Structures are given as structure tokens and as C-alpha cells.
Amino acid sequence: MSATGLAIPEASTEREKVTKKALTADHPTWCPGCGDFAVLAAFYKVLERRQLPHENIVTLAGIGCSSRFPYFVNSHGAHFIHGRAVPLASGVSLARPDLRVFLFGGDGDGFSIGGNHLEHGARKNIRLTYVIMDNFVYGLTKKQTSPTSPVGFKSKTDPTGAIDQPVNPIKKLLAAGASFIARTHATQINHMIQMIERAMDHDGFSVIECLSECVEFYPGVFDPANPRKGGQFQVIEERKGDGTPEDEQRHDVRDEIAAYRLADVPFPGLFGVFYENDRPTKNTLEKKWIETTRAKTGGASDLELLQKTFNRMK
Amino acid sequence: MGRADLRPENIRDAVIRLAGNSQDGIQSAGALLARLAGRSAQEVMTYMTIPSTISGGPSIFQVRMGSGDVLSAGDEADFLVAFYQHSYEDNVEFLKEGGVLMYDSDHVQPNTEDRRFVRMGIPITGLTVEALGGTARDKGKNIFVLGLLATIFHLDAEKLKGLIRERFGGKDESIVNTALMAFQAGYGYPVGDVLTTRYQFEISTRTGARDQVTMDGNQALAYGLIAAGVRYGAGYPITPWSSIMEILRSEFPKYGGLFVQAEDELGAVSLALGFSYAGYLSVTGSAGPGISLKTEAIGWASMAEIPLLIVNVQRGGPSTGLPTNVEQSDLYQAIFGGHGDSPRVVLAASTVEDCFYIALEAARIARKYSTPVFILSDGSLATRIEAFDEPDLKTLMQEPHPDLTPRAADYFPYPIDGITHHAPPGTRMLGGKYPVVTGLEHDEMGHPTGTASLHTGMTAKRRRKLQQLAAEIPVPEVHGDAEGGETLLVGWGSTYGPIREAVDHARKAGAGVSSMHLRHLHPLPNGLDAIFRRFQRVVVVEMNDEGLYGFGQLATILRARYCDPKIRSLTKTDGLTFRIKEILEGVLK
Numbered sequence: 059m060s061a062t063g064l065a066i067p068e069a070s071t072e073r074e075k076v077t078k079k080a081l082t083a084d085h086p087t088w089c090p091g092c093g094d095f096a097v098l099a100a101f102y103k104v105l106e107r108r109q110l111p112h113e114n115i116v117t118l119a120g121i122g123c124s125s126r127f128p129y130f131v132n133s134h135g136a137h138f139i140h141g142r143a144v145p146l147a148s149g150v151s152l153a154r155p156d157l158r159v160f161l162f163g164g165d166g167d168g169f170s171i172g173g174n175h176l177e178h179g180a181r182k183n184i185r186l187t188y189v190i191m192d193n194f195v196y197g198l199t200k201k202q203t204s205p206t207s208p209v210g211f212k213s214k215t216d217p218t219g220a221i222d223q224p225v226n227p228i229k230k231l232l233a234a235g236a237s238f239i240a241r242t243h244a245t246q247i248n249h250m251i252q253m254i255e256r257a258m259d260h261d262g263f264s265v266i267e268c269l270s271e272c273v274e275f276y277p278g279v280f281d282p283a284n285p286r287k288g289g290q291f292q293v294i295e296e297r298k299g300d301g302t303p304e305d306e307q308r309h310d311v312r313d314e315i316a317a318y319r320l321a322d323v324p325f326p327g328l329f330g331v332f333y334e335n336d337r338p339t340k341n342t343l344e345k346k347w348i349e350t351t352r353a354k355t356g357g358a359s360d361l362e363l364l365q366k367t368f369n370r371m372k
Numbered sequence: 373m374g375r376a377d378l379r380p381e382n383i384r385d386a387v388i389r390l391a392g393n394s395q396d397g398i399q400s401a402g403a404l405l406a407r408l409a410g411r412s413a414q415e416v417m418t419y420m421t422i423p424s425t426i427s428g429g430p431s432i433f434q435v436r437m438g439s440g441d442v443l444s445a446g447d448e449a450d451f452l453v454a455f456y457q458h459s460y461e462d463n464v465e466f467l468k469e470g471g472v473l474m475y476d477s478d479h480v481q482p483n484t485e486d487r488r489f490v491r492m493g494i495p496i497t498g499l500t501v502e503a504l505g506g507t508a509r510d511k512g513k514n515i516f517v518l519g520l521l522a523t524i525f526h527l528d529a530e531k532l533k534g535l536i537r538e539r540f541g542g543k544d545e546s547i548v549n550t551a552l553m554a555f556q557a558g559y560g561y562p563v564g565d566v567l568t569t570r571y572q573f574e575i576s577t578r579t580g581a582r583d584q585v586t587m588d589g590n591q592a593l594a595y596g597l598i599a600a601g602v603r604y605g606a607g608y609p610i611t612p613w614s615s616i617m618e619i620l621r622s623e624f625p626k627y628g629g630l631f632v633q634a635e636d637e638l639g640a641v642s643l644a645l646g647f648s649y650a651g652y653l654s655v656t657g658s659a660g661p662g663i664s665l666k667t668e669a670i671g672w673a674s675m676a677e678i679p680l681l682i683v684n685v686q687r688g689g690p691s692t693g694l695p696t697n698v699e700q701s702d703l704y705q706a707i708f709g710g711h712g713d714s715p716r717v718v719l720a721a722s723t724v725e726d727c728f729y730i731a732l733e734a735a736r737i738a739r740k741y742s743t744p745v746f747i748l749s750d751g752s753l754a755t756r757i758e759a760f761d762e763p764d765l766k767t768l769m770q771e772p773h774p775d776l777t778p779r780a781a782d783y784f785p786y787p788i789d790g791i792t793h794h795a796p797p798g799t800r801m802l803g804g805k806y807p808v809v810t811g812l813e814h815d816e817m818g819h820p821t822g823t824a825s826l827h828t829g830m831t832a833k834r835r836r837k838l839q840q841l842a843a844e845i846p847v848p849e850v851h852g853d854a855e856g857g858e859t860l861l862v863g864w865g866s867t868y869g870p871i872r873e874a875v876d877h878a879r880k881a882g883a884g885v886s887s888m889h890l891r892h893l894h895p896l897p898n899g900l901d902a903i904f905r906r907f908q909r910v911v912v913v914e915m916n917d918e919g920l921y922g923f924g925q926l927a928t929i930l931r932a933r934y935c936d937p938k939i940r941s942l943t944k945t946d947g948l949t950f951r952i953k954e955i956l957e958g959v960l961k
Contacts, residue, residue, distance in 0.1 A: 080804065084819060113806075116797040128808050129820065134797035136649055137810040137820075139672050142642040145606075145634060149646015149654070150797065152630060153604055157650070157797050175642070178635035344630055351625040360627050361769050364598055367623075368762055370538075371585040372411060 076112050078102045083132040093244035093270030093280075094124050094191055100250040101131065101160070101189075104258070110158055117160050118147045120167040123198045124191035124270065127162035141172030144179040144188070151186045152341060158258070159186040166196050169205040169225045180234035180263050182340040187257045188265045191244070192227065193272040194279055201275040208325065211276075227267045228321035228332050232314060238264035239317070239333040244271065245284045246291055249329065256331060262339050269326075283326035294320060294330035381569050385415075385438020387446035388521065390514075391463040392455030394431035397514035402433035403757055404518060404535050408527060409437040410586030410759030411535075414573065417869065418757040419445030419949065430458055439574045443869035443876075445756065447951040451524075452489075453517055454480050455496070464489075472567070474520070476513075492566045494520065503557035504550055512554035519558020526572045529559055582761045589727040589753030593683065594619040596731025597655055599763070601770030602681065603629025605655035606643035608636055610662045611695045612754040613685040617657070629772070637665035641682075645669060648678050649809060651774025651796030653738055657683030657747075660702045661691065667709050670744050672811040674714035674834065677792040679738035679745075681731075686750040686865075688947045697947030698751040700865050701916040703925040706746040707894045713831055715838045717741070718894035720748040722868035725760035727753060730891070732768060741837045742792045748893070750915075752949045753866045778802050784816040785809065788829050791837055842895035847903070851875060852886025856906025859959060861887040863913045864926055867950055871913055874955035883960060893926065901934050910939045911959050915950065918943045 074080060081102050088094050105115065115133040119125035121140035128135030138146045143161055151159045168176055168190045179186075195213065196202040202215040206227065210219040231239045238260035242253045250268065257264035269280045281287035297308040309316060309332075317333040355363055388405070390398040402418060409416035419434040436446045448468040454460035454475040460482060467473060469488045477493035500513040515536065522529050536555060540548045563570070587595075594616050597605075603624055607617035620631040629652070634640035640656050647654035658666065663684050673680045686702045688694025706718045717737050721730045727749060734745045779795045781803025786792055795807055805817070812820040813827045850860070852875055863871040868889050878885040888903065890896070904910050912927035918941055923931060927941035942958040944950065 074804065083806075083808075113798055113800045129810075132804075133806050134795075134799070135806070135808045136676070137808060137812060138642070138645075139668055139811060142638055142669060145639040145642035146646040146649070148632075149604070149606070149643040149648075150650045151646075152632065152643075153647045153650040153652055154798060174635055175639050178639065344625075348625040348628060348630065352628060355626055360598075360771070361765055363626055364595065364769070365765050367595065368585050368765070371407075371587050371591075372583050372762070 074112070076105055076109055076115075078106060080112065081105055081132050082130075084129045086130045087126060088123060089274050091273040092123070093193065093272070094127075096244040096247055097124075097162075097189065097191055097250065097268055097270060098127065098130055100247055100254060103247075103251050104254045107255070108258070114157050115160070116150060116157050117162065118143055118150065119162045120172060121198070122164035122167045122196075123193075123272075124162055124164040125167055141167055141170070142175060143167065144172060144175040147186050147188075148179055148182070148184045148340075151184050152344060155341065155345075161186055161188040163188070163190055164197075165190065165192040165194065165204050165206045165225075165227075169227060169230065173205075173230075176230075177234040180231060180236035180265070183235065183237050183262045183337060185262060185339045185341045186264070187254070187260075188263070189254065189257075190227065190265065190267050191270040192267050193270050193276060194224075195272050195276040197272045197275055213275075226321060229318060231265055231267075232317055232321065232333055236265050236333070237262035237335045237337055237339075238331070239267075240265070240331045241267045241269075241327070241329050243269045243280060243283050243291060243329060245280070245286070246329070249291075249293070253331070260334065261336070280326065283329070289326065292326075292328050294328050294332065296331060381571050382574050383571050384440060384574055385436060385442060386451060386525065386571065386573075387434060387436045387449045388451045388453070389432055389434045389449035389463060389466060390453045390455075390517065391430070391432045391459035392453075392514075393459075394429050396431070396455060397511075398431060398433045398455075400539065401514040401518045402435050404532065404539060405435045405437065405521065405527075406757040406759070407535055407586045408532055409435070410584045411531060412528065414439060414759070415442035416586065416757070416759045417442045417445050419752070430462060432459075432463065437573070443873040444952065445869075445949070447953050451521075453521075455513070456480060490567070492563075494561065494566065499557060499561070500554060503553055512550060515551050515554040516558040519555040520561055520563065521558075522555075523559050523561065523563055524567065524570060526570060582764070584759040585762045586757060586759045587724065588615075588755055588757045589721070589724045589749055590615040590685065590755075591619060592724050592727035593721070593731055593747070593749060594623065596728035597681070597735070598623060598627060599728070599765060599768050599770065600732045600735035601772045602653055602655050602731070602735055603627055603772045604631070604644070604647035604652045605657075606632040606634045606640040606647070607657055608634055608640045608662060610659045612687055612751045613657050613659050613662070613683065615754070616683060616685070620655070637662040638669065641666035641669040641680075644680060645673060645678055648673075648680050649794070649796065651776065651798070652772055653679050653681065653735055655681040655683065657681075657685065659685055659687045659695075660689045660693070660705060663702065663705060663709065668711070670716065671710045671712060671714045673744040674710065674716055675712075675811045675813070676809045677742045677786070677834065678794070678809065679742050681734050681738055681745055681747060683747045683749065685754045686748060688751075688945075694947045696751065698866070698949055699916060699945065699947060700748075700750060700867070700914050701925065701945075702748065703864075703893060703914075703916070703929075706748055707929070713835070715743065715834050716894070717743055717745040717838065717841065717892075718748065719745065719891055720865040720893055721753060722865060722889055722891065723760075724753060724756065724758035726868075726891070728760075728763060732770070735770065737841060740791075741841055742794065743837065748865060750866050775799075781805075783807075785818050786814060786816045786830070786833070788816055788833050791840075838895045842892075842898055845892045845895070845897040847897050847899040848888050848890060850886050850888050850903060852879060853884065854886075857886055858884030858907065859886070859909045859911060860904070860907040861885065861911050861913050861955070861959060862890065862926070862930070863887065864890045864893055865914075867913055867915065870950040870952055870955060874952045874959070877952060878956060878960065885959065890926070893929075896929075896933060900930070901936070904934060904936055904938065908938070910936070911942050912939060913942045913950065913955060913958075915945070916943055917945050
């Protein structure tokens, strides 16, 4: 057994079911009507369906309204610093394959202050699921321009309207090498659940951009994608591989170039899975390296290994 | 004249300085000498400067080997090997009067008027090329010089050849053969033609029961971390920290662990905190500029009370500063470099050997008090090679042990009157309530709260654990007049050797000088005031600036702590380690 092998206590046979009640923690501090409530409800629903061992669920976050998420889920969790939740979560994921790592955050946390970490977490393909609740505005600090705010958006830092070109989250994620990229909308609960489940089942760095309205500082911004507000929720039709001619017209989620084209559809854009790729995770590659390295040691104990190194320095 | 005709002279220790360019491999030659000394149970200490340019530029490697206690790399060299004219010009003033100047007569024209030294011109380049044949050019002249030194200092040639085979083995067989040929050519050179004395080290009086190991400070620190049961870490390259992460990246997997090269310093500390949160005490590190980038996350570690080891291999600052020189100017940064009241522990290693043991102590403290712990090293410890008694690994090895035993319903991660011990994720919470680890001020369960009284209480809780630690730290010993006396020198970090040697020197001359070295800088051990009271003068010796008010960083802290006007300061900022002379002149003036 590896030196760092975990001595996980025997699971007792009678387990409490992971119910919504068992998952509910502090009452959310979000404003009434905030889109994030629906994301939390969808997450509870997914956990209820999946019945993961309760102690193995880990919710992590950086800073922002949406990053308060871990307080509202009764599971192991950590509320970290602004923008650095991806590397924190990477550490948890790489050291503990027994855990299910869920990461929650907003557009500022993910695309602005944490932009570099997002790129490298995606590039390294670290096994975790990251839900970015995108509201196009800084809410916790009360209405400043965010990296996804559209040109012309009037905020406290751009009183005459934003002038900088916003980030296109899907294109950024594609370029960075994220191996599962989806987009959903907080008003579409079933679609959200479906996307979170697909992300969870993906072995790699899975990211969901979830449009989640800030009712306080950017009300109505996502109505164009909400059928109940007269908008259109346009879902990507994925290729089924049924050999029919119409299937050729559907989106192949492995086609990166096609994914870029779909990501270019003007606001409110498309929803669903843009891209999925089964390339090996850093978790797997590092594990393989650890196993190969350890195989060469001939089963020596930690003490024997270090002693051998010191013998070479005599 | 054959070698047998040379007059042998017994010596106790010798300082040999090799001066050339960084690509000449003088570090390899010096390291082989150091390793030989270690293997011969001789004390050894080395000193190295490397230019910050990528390739090329002047470089020196100084080896001091001897049969007694070797505490510093030596102020002056007994023997200088100059490969180039600039090596000669830059280093000749470091040569002792009456010392030996060996130079490559193909490149160096020494001042023939200067009769202070024994001059020994040898066409090193030409002879190396001749010995190895045309294709090798002058590569190998470092090993040729090693052969020369072996014959002059009567070193064990067979042992050296063995070390050369170890050093160059595993590569192309022809490389080992070339190196051995170069060595043999140097070793067979008729030094008697140019030198009348041949030196012989006295038989070592060292009677340690244990073998010696020879390594540099970064190696000692890295292996100390392994002995301490640290199996996970993350870092980003920066001189002079990088070699620690390189070692750990290769070594941790052998022990089932992992070291990750992160995208930046902020990612590195965050990954490390992820590992620690997951239940494995982990390490990150850097030099000053990188530590600056990590400080926000270290503040989180203070608030969330996550154990973490942070290594700072200090260099000259601020900013890019003097990347390959030495300075002790990050003490304030280590102790105070954070936002808010963010208690952390700060330790400093004094020797290469101490780099090994300090990792064990830092890990013990981090685990016991669930706190970030800084380990301060510096550029001189990082690169210098020393021999020290092999550690007794059997009694020292720690196992990594995430504690996932289920926690009872009355478990609180942040007990206000106790010490935090986290339940890592994966731990079953029998009461059904799971903890959140947070950077927001929180209650005992980890839930955020802004209550004024709770912030006061929790701030005190985080401070009290350091006060509890202070009570268990041993009071440092006084070297010299333990009962008190005239002058007490106080040092920290890599100045240990030079200060101690200066004290020994001064005491031999009849001066009332003693010294004390601090390993625990934050919190300070209790009882220092009683020691200071016993001396008329307290002089803090450190490699940083005297500051606006005339006191170095530790001196300022000690003055603030003890309000004792007797505490004075001796500082310097030339990027080089203290010479014995500088300390003596500075203190006795």
C-alpha cells in the first residue's frame, strides 16, 4: 500500500440517505429572486439522485455572491480567497481520489481575478466539476463592470457604459483546453440538472457556465433566453450517431472548431454541451507516474527509501 | 624533481577557492572535494557564488576542509585557483599572505611584482586539451584541477576516482573515461617543479559514531520534509528555491505523494492549501518576491487555521534585487507580511544540517497548532555543501496521517478555548453536521459571523496558540559566558558559523564576547530578557539594512519586545556572507 494510502474507516452499513433535508445548511444570504437559489436547488436534486457517500461530497468556492455556496450545502466545504478556488480544488482532487470535488463561483472570480488559474486547471485537465454562475456584473461589491458585462452596460465603474470587449466564456474555456464545456440557464431547472449530471460523469475538468440573474444590479438581463419572459431557450442538438442524414446537421461535441462556431452565436447564444473530450486527466497521469516510480523502489518502506538516498550521499 | 622530494606540511584546515566562469564546472570539482572530505570524516564547508546570468560570467566555489570544527567558509583562501585573468584579478585579494596562487598560465598573467604569494603557473587549458584529445577542447579542466589538488593536498586519489565514477556514471561510458583521464593527467603532473611544499591534512580527531552525509542546504531541507512525513506540495520556479521543488517533484512520488509545478505563486500556495485541507500537511516555497504573491492565501491559512509549511530561501531584495546573492531581509515579511492580525510561526535554519532538522520541527508545530509555519533559509545555505552526521532516520521518520476517524456530534472545528484540529473531507460527521473551513470570521462551527465579541475572541484564540508554543520552545544556549559578561552577539539563520567563529576568535584573544543564536523568531522563546540582563552589551548581527532608525530587522523586533536600549545592531547589505573580520571589527570597534 502506498505510504499515503488512506485508512478510511469502515462505512457503517446503515447509512442516512442524502436527502434535501440532510443537505440543507445555513439559509442563503442571496437577495430574494437571485438566480443562484435555483442552482442550489438543482445541486441538491443531483445529490439526492446520485446518493454519493455524504462525507465524500466537497463543495469549494472563492469569493463572490455565488461563492457563498459552500455555506448553504451541508457537506465538507471550504470558502477560499478571491479567484484561487481552482488550484485549491485541484489540490483536493489530486490528493484524494475518494472525494467528489464541486466548485462554485461567479464570472469575476472565474474569468477575471482567477482567469489564469482557470486556464491552467483546464489545460491540466484536473478532475472536478466547476459551476460558474455568470451574472455579467459584480454583485457582492454592488455593481461594478465584470469581465462578461456587455459593451454599454452602465455600472458604477462605467457610468457611461462599459467600453471593454467582454470575455466569451465558452471560447476561453475551449482555448484553455477544458475537456467538458456546457452552458445552461438558472431558470431552466431540468436542463441545469442534466448539465450538472453530465459534468459529474465526465472524467476531467468539467465546467458549466450558468447564466444566473442578478435581480438587484442587472435585472432582466437573461430574459432573452427565458421563454416565460418571451425569450428563446435555444438548445444545442447533439449528434446521435444514428446514421440519418439529419444527424449530420447536429453538433458533434468532439468537434472543437464547431464548438467555436456555436460559441460565436450572438447573445443570448446557445445552451447545452459545446464540447467534450476524453483526454487523460492529470489525476490519472500523475497516478501512473507515482505507480511507475514506486514500482522501481521494489516495495521499499519510506524509511528504507530515505536511508538509501542518504547512503548515496556518504 | 619527483613528488616524493616535496616537503610535507601538516595542516589542520585549508580554504581552497576555485575561480572561473560558471560553465567551467568548478562547482562539480568543488562538490567532489566536499564529498571526499565528508567521506573522510573531515569537517567541510563550502561557499559558492553563481552569476545571475543564464550562462557564463564569473563564478567561484570555495571549499574549506579541516580536521576540527569548520564553522564558516573562511575569510581568506589558503589556495586560489584562477582560471582566467578576471578570476585572478577579482580574487587575489582574498588570498592569504603566503598562500598559494595557482593559475592557468594559458589565460592568466599575474603581477610578477606581487611577492605576497607562492605563484604556481600551470598551462591548465593546454594540458587538459592534450590529455583528452582535440574534441574535448578544454572541457574537463575542472577535473584536471581536481587531480592537481589531489596531488598537492595528498588526497585519497582512489576515493576521488570512485566519486568521479558516481558523479559521471550512468551517462555515456566515454564521459566517465574522459573525466578519469583528466583527473589522472592532473594527478600525475609534476607539481614539484613549481611547488616546494606538499600538504597533508592531520588525521581527523572526529570520533562521531555515525557516518557523515554531504549535501547542500536545499537538499537537506527537501529530505527533512520527507522525513517529516510531508508528501504533497506545490511551487513555482525562482532562484534560489527551485532546487527544492525539483527534488520534491522527483522524490515525493517514490513515497506515494505528489509535488505540482503550479501556474504561478498564487496557484502554488492554493494547491498546497488544497492538499493540507485534504488532510496532508503540505509545503510550498519561494524566495521573497514569490512569498509576496502568496501572502493573501497565507492570511487565509491563519484565519481558517490550516497547517502549511512555507519555505523562503531568501535572496537580496526588494523586487528582483540580487537573485543569486544572500540577504536576511525577509524577516519582517515572514512575521508581519500579511493583512490583518494573522499569526504564523517563523523558524530560521542556521546550517545545512539544521535545514534537515528544522523541517521536522516546522512540521511538528504546523500539525500540533494547525498553523502556517515559515522556514527561512537563504541563498548561502541553499547552495553550500556541508558534511554532517547522518541523521538517525529510524527515530525521526514521521508518517503522513490524514485523520479520517468519524467525529462525534459535539465536534467543533474552531473551539474558542482550544486548538483547532480539522476533520478533513471524507470524515463522517456522526452528528450529521459538516464543517466549512473559511476565511470569513466564523463561529466555532465555521459559520460566518460578524459579531464583534466573537471576532475579538477568535482573534485571541488564534494568537493564544502561538503563546502556548512560545512556552514550549527551549531557551537558546549561550556560547561563551553562560553566566553573563561583556558582549553578547545575537544571530539568526546562516550567520551561525561566522558569528561562532568570530566569538571563538575573540575569546582566544581575551575579549569577553559570547553569542546566542535564535532558531525560533516568531514566537520568540520565553526567557531571553533574563539572558540579555546578564550582558553589558547585546549586538544583533544580521545581513539586512540598519533601517531608518539604525537597527536591523531582528534587532528592531527584540528592542520592541524587550524595550532594552542595550540592544544594538550590526548589519550589512553587500550580498555576501559575513566574514569573521567584519564581525570582529564591527563588534569590537
